[in-house]
Amino acid sequence: MSHAVVHRRIGGPDVLEYVEAEPARPASGEVLIRVDAAGVNPIDAKLRSGIRPSPPLEGPRRVGADGAGTILEVGEAVEGLRTGMPVVVTGAQGLYADMATVPAAAVTPRPHTVDAATGASIGIPASTAYQALRSLSVGPGDRLLVHGGSGAVGQAVIQFASAWGAEVIATTSSRRADRVRELGATPVPYGEGLTDRVRTLSRSIDAALDCAGTDEAIQTSIEVVSDRSRVATLVRGADAPGFGIQAYAGGAPYGLSEQQQAWRREAVPVTLALIAAGAFRVEKGPAYPLRDAVRAHEELERGTDGKILLLPAQS
Numbered sequence: 572m573s574h575a576v577v578h579r580r581i582g583g584p585d586v587l588e589y590v591e592a593e594p595a596r597p598a599s600g601e602v603l604i605r606v607d608a609a610g611v612n613p614i615d616a617k618l619r620s621g622i623r624p625s626p627p628l629e630g631p632r633r634v635g636a637d638g639a640g641t642i643l644e645v646g647e648a649v650e651g652l653r654t655g656m657p658v659v660v661t662g663a664q665g666l667y668a669d670m671a672t673v674p675a676a677a678v679t680p681r682p683h684t685v686d687a688a689t690g691a692s693i694g695i696p697a698s699t700a701y702q703a704l705r706s707l708s709v710g711p712g713d714r715l716l717v718h719g720g721s722g723a724v725g726q727a728v729i730q731f732a733s734a735w736g737a738e739v740i741a742t743t744s745s746r747r748a749d750r751v752r753e754l755g756a757t758p759v760p761y762g763e764g765l766t767d768r769v770r771t772l773s774r775s776i777d778a779a780l781d782c783a784g785t786d787e788a789i790q791t792s793i794e795v796v797s798d799r800s801r802v803a804t805l806v807r808g809a810d811a812p813g814f815g816i817q818a819y820a821g822g823a824p825y826g827l828s829e830q831q832q833a834w835r836r837e838a839v840p841v842t843l844a845l846i847a848a849g850a851f852r853v854e855k856g857p858a859y860p861l862r863d864a865v866r867a868h869e870e871l872e873r874g875t876d877g878k879i880l881l882l883p884a885q886s
C-alpha cells in the first residue's frame with residue numbers, strides 16, 4: 572500500500588496526516604515516480620499554515636514540491652524519460668509520498684553519482700538562486716550582498732555568484748559563519764548595525780538579494796546599493812513595489828516572467844551536472860521517515876542547519 576502526506580485544514584504542523592493513497596496512473600505528459608527522498612521547503616510550511624494564500628481546500632491536499640527517485644511508469648507523449656531512470660522532480664505537488672504522479676516537465680534525469688537525498692535538496696533552492704542572480708545580472712566584478720547566506724537558497728546563491736566571478740558578502744548567524752566562508756563568501760553577522768558592518772567590508776555593493784525577509788535585510792540592501800533595480804527580495808514580495816525593488820515570487824503581486832521561469836528550469840540540470848563534477852555543495856540536514864512529516868515541519872519552523880528530508884523507505 573502506498574502512502575502520502577496530506578492536509579485537510581490550514582494550520583500548524585499537526586494538520587499534516589500520513590495516509591494511505593494510491594497514486595494515479597500517469598496520463599499523457601505525466602510520469603509515475605518512486606520517491607526515495609522529498610525535500611522540505613519553507614514554502615511547504617507557508618502554504619500549510621496559510622502564510623502564503625492558496626485556493627480553498629476542497630479535500631485532502633498533497634504536500635511537497637521537491638523530490639528525487641526513480642521512474643516507475645511513463646505516460647503517453649513523454650520524451651527523454653524512461654522507466655528505471657533516476658530523476659529529480661521540482662515544481663510538482665505531492666512529493667511527500669512514496670509514489671507520485673507528476674508532469675514530465677517537472678522531471679529532470681539525475682546522474683547515477685548524485686544520490687536521491689542530494690537530488691531532493693536542490694529543486695527550489697538552486698533554481699530560485701540561479702534565476703534571481705540571472706535576473707539581477709550578477710557577473711564578473713560585481714559585489715553582491717546576500718541575506719540568509721547560510722540557508723538553502725543562500726548557499727546556492729553564494730556558489731553560483733562566486734562561480735560567475737562575483738564577490739559575495741553573506742549575512743549569517745555567527746554560528747554559521749564558517750559554512751558561508753567555506754562556500755566562498757565573506758560572512759557578516761546579521762543584527763543591529765548591519766549596514767555599518769557591510770560598509771566597513773566594502774565601500775560599494777552592486778546588487779543585493781534578500782533571502783531572509785527581515786526589515787533589516789531590506790533596509791540595509793537599499794542603503795548600500797544605489798541602483799534599486801539591482802535589489803531583490805524572495806520573501807517580502809508584497810512590500811517590494813513600495814520599496815521600488817524587485818521581487819521574484821515570495822508574495823509578489825505579479826508572477827515570474829517567462830524568462831525567469833526558463834532560468835528556474837535551466838538551473839536543475841546545470842546544478843546536477845555541477846554536483847556530479849564536485850563543483851557544487853549541498854548541505855543535508857535531519858532526515859525523517861515520511862510518517863513523521865509533522866516533526867519535520869516543527870523542525871523547519873524552529874530553524875535547523877541543512878535541508879530537511881523525508882525518506883519514504885524508512886516509514
Ligand SMILES: NC(=O)c1ccc[n+]([C@@H]2O[C@H](COP(=O)([O-])OP(=O)(O)OC[C@H]3O[C@@H](n4cnc5c(N)ncnc54)[C@H](OP(=O)(O)O)[C@@H]3O)[C@@H](O)[C@H]2O)c1
Pocket residue numbers: 612613614617695696699718719720721722723724725742743744745747761762782783784785788804805806819820821822874875877
Ligand atoms: N520567492 C521564491 O521563489 C522563494 C524560493 C525559495 C525560498 N524562498 C524563501 O526564501 C527564504 C529562505 O529559504 P531557504 O530555503 O534558504 O530557508 P532556510 O534554509 O531555512 O534558511 C533560512 C536562513 O535564514 C537565516 N536567518 C534567520 N534569521 C535571520 C535574520 N534575522 N536575518 C538574516 N537571516 C536570518 C538563517 O540563518 P542562520 O541559520 O545563520 O541563523 C538561515 O540560513 C524563505 O523565506 C523561503 O520561503 C522564496
